[in-house]
Amino acid sequence: MASIKPSVPKGTRDFSPTEMVKRNYIFDTIKGVFRKYGYQQIETPTMENLSTLTGKYGDEGDKLIFKVLDSGDYISNIKHQYDVFLPVLEKLIKDAYIAAVTPGNETDHDYWVSIGELFEATKQDWINRSITLPELLRKLKINLEDSKISVGELKLTPAELGFESKRTTEDISEKALRYDLTVPFARYVVQHQNEITFPFKRFQVQPVWRADRPQRGRYREFYQCDADVVGSDSLLNEAEFVMIYDEALGKLGLKDFSIKINNRKILSGIAEIIDKADNIIDLTVAIDKLDKIGLDGVIKELLERGFTEADIEKIKPVILLEGSNTEKLQSLREALAGSATGLKGCDEIETVLNYINSCPLQTAKLELDITLARGLNYYTGAIFEVKTNEAAMGSIGGGGRYDDLTGMFGLKGLTGVGISFGADRIYDVLEELNLFPAAANQSTQVLICNFDKEGEAFGLPLLQQLRRKNINAELYPAGAKIKKQMEYANNKNIPYTVVIGSDEMQSGLLSFKNMTTGDQEKLTASEIVERLA
């Protein structure tokens, strides 16, 4: 038996057959709706060039990208050879200096101070490669044989030798694992721009990897489920994303969920009317907390962040927006009358609401929420977020419009808008609400139980007839005890069994059992096929 049980890397998961059936159910439902709305699937490679990914997710994001080690003799690609001796010398000198200034040894003090100064002065020559190591040492009057720098047992790590992870990575890794689906999509669009018909409506369902600290509900490998359209500024796209959320989540059985919508231009407008366009981040961070800390809390925070009482008086009506979406919009227009950008945002929201009025939603509530600011740094128009009211769970979807999606790869002026489904969270919600369909047609429908070679031979033609009718069927591949075969059926959630014993073979009437109710009947093989077809 195994002494050490094998495991998977932390933050990653195996998916069992039961989990796969449920995950496929979620993905297939969402994919089906994406297709219904004209979105086409693409896939991009798991590995991207590191240069494609770095700099796109901020410094913190860059650290969380999984880098792939170059194949072959990557060590010979490390280019920092000129730097590696410097820290060695630095350490030698420092240690010797410390030794020299310890009581009883002060006589060397001046010598080491001068050496230290010389070293600082000479260091640059070495970095510039304008001096060789022996020359450097000579200049420093350093003699490694000299007992003065016998600094005990020297244990230098590569780090002490001047290697540094971040710089070394550039030399030994040129590929990395996909961190999200948006940057690879932008890369795809630019790379294949001559093959693509715009507007390009694509969806993509693939795993992404992040070297985050694993936590409950946060994994290092997880699927993203995105749809984006690039090259169309029509607000019909925004409206259709609202419909897609409504239809997909409704199909998955959710009955009470809200699609919140906002517009970056409205947030800009709010900042503009108080003449604080530059402080939009401070403003939205504070407003975003309304739910949690209430109006007084928000006001306190705004004051702390440098907004004046006069500012607050002006934006208070905006923060306290109430009523229907139309009423909110009306109040917003009045408050934002002084900002062309803000009014543009109102127009955009109104257009989306009008589209939805003409194609009413089936389940979701659409809610204008001006406190919604997610992804503010890159969204330029609509902002979406979806929340279920049936379970305590963060957002189960979100997205927005980002002008200039492909600008990072040099293709300017292509606008994009997209949404994402949080598949792992949706999984947890469906599990909690018991919404997964009981009978997944993906599993085996019937198990043929048998006790010996004769029973097996008797069961084979039935097995084949069932499969010809596209019924998922199995014959237990050994003459095991009936208990074991029934357990097998139960554990695989197989709804029906057929038992072939000697009586059954003689009479031609087989025992057909409904595993859910326990009901048993005697049926002929063809009756069984008919019953299951």
Next chain:
Amino acid sequence: MASIKPSVPKGTRDFSPTEMVKRNYIFDTIKGVFRKYGYQQIETPTMENLSTLTGKYGDEGDKLIFKVLDSGDYISNIKHQYDVFLPVLEKLIKDAYIAAVTPGNETDHDYWVSIGELFEATKQDWINRSITLPELLRKLKINLEDSKISVGELKLTPAELGFESKRTTEDISEKALRYDLTVPFARYVVQHQNEITFPFKRFQVQPVWRADRPQRGRYREFYQCDADVVGSDSLLNEAEFVMIYDEALGKLGLKDFSIKINNRKILSGIAEIIDKADNIIDLTVAIDKLDKIGLDGVIKELLERGFTEADIEKIKPVILLEGSNTEKLQSLREALAGSATGLKGCDEIETVLNYINSCPLQTAKLELDITLARGLNYYTGAIFEVKTNEAAMGSIGGGGRYDDLTGMFGLKGLTGVGISFGADRIYDVLEELNLFPAAANQSTQVLICNFDKEGEAFGLPLLQQLRRKNINAELYPAGAKIKKQMEYANNKNIPYTVVIGSDEMQSGLLSFKNMTTGDQEKLTASEIVERLA
């Protein structure tokens, strides 16, 4: 515009919408057949612990595993600090020695020879950490300031400093990308042994990664498509895999393909009857070439590999096996009469053939082929390979039985048998034979074309009606020129368009166009819905 067009890492691919539809068609067909035969899907993480993978694919395989760099400050984990100075010294001494023995400088010759000897003698002390660097240098009478070792510009690479890729990898990488689906499956079975009901029939369709040199048809990222059953020694499993190949490839439209079957025990038997059990690899490598080099070639190769004329006389009837599977089996039994193992192999093949006789194949030819030896190193029973006769292509599938699948992870005595579909090759074959279905129901069925906001508003209710009937439909999201909208439909292979101009809005009769035939009709909105439903 982009100055440098972004790209993907070599050996990896983007899949366009058209390719995805075709790939999904292949995968969905195969998955459907797997499910019909009672196989359940699992997924394992993209990254496995490096220790799970190393040593499982041979030394060459180990090199081809993509390793993932540890996150964070991995450099400080490199543990070879004691070794790094040695090569520096070695280089210094070697270079100085070379300089010393060049003409005009011979006086130093004896000095450097003695230093070299001293170095060799002292080296081990340093490796054992029983001496400090300054002590070492003193012992070597080395003075870095000495002009004798001023050996020009010193440019030491990390490699020259003693870092070596293979050993460093152990320190800076603990995770790697999945190399195949079999080892992760074995790991899965051992890890989850208490949750699994055996026999466990699982399938898995996921990408794998290999740092192979990319070539036409060979990629660094490609999907594997495997089904295995573990914990059942019944030969019904082997027979069902033959049926699965027959059904899946038949469903994909292949009309002429062969499933070749062999048994490792027969190959062992052949080696046994000439008393050369240890030379089974040499024997099978030679026999395997019969197709290419003919009998004379095989005999020549066997002689070269140390087999005698007498050996060859004995095995010739086996190599020249002809006739039906039954006839071949009869001849084999006669030739292998002296080998219990060989006869066991014949029994096993016969059992599989009998199963297939009672459940006849629909398309495939099943062919006993004793020259088939793929994966000989790990297969212990049945060996499968599938070839199409309609296109020049290597094997499009293969597999076999391997006793002790999970032994590598400490769980002994679990037998496994499995097959794999070569999805990329099957794709190429279907493309070559034009077997992909023309109408993939995954794409948009109808595009509603419009020219202005009025047309859009008119089209929206129709769009919604179509989608309510589960018809994939789009409304062009801008009032573009008709030519552009038709191009969009053509490029997306949308089979029908509806045009809404001012005449159409007035009359209520919309222009419905079949994009394949070019036929156009005037229909009401509800007639269009009916037509497409």
